[in-house]
Amino acid sequence: MYVVLVHYTAPLAEVDALLADHSDWLAHHQDSGEFIASGRRHPRTGGVIIARSMSRGQLDAVLATDPFVVHRVAKHEVIEFQALRTIPELADYADHLTPAE
Secondary structure (H helix, E strand, O other): OEEEEEEEOOOHHHHHHOHHHHHHHHHHHHHOOOEEEEEEOOOOOEEEEEEOOOOHHHHHHHHOOOHHHHOOOEEEEEEEOOOOOOOHHHHHHOOOOOOOO
């Protein structure tokens, strides 16, 4: 699983001009099941995306299509982690340890 920190690199006026396209992009990837949750950071310096487990290459390909990135108003910081414990409602997203781990 991944936590993606979105960092704005341009003034908020430029970010806001792309907000509708970015929101549509988020909705598409949430509807497909790739993203579990997303939202703004407080203070408003960027956002956060929780992405389900997938290959890092697949995630990078998805993130490269973010309108914020395409138009260079934001960059992504990706943190990979194993969700070994979840609340029951998120059990389908839990990662499992393999014997070698």
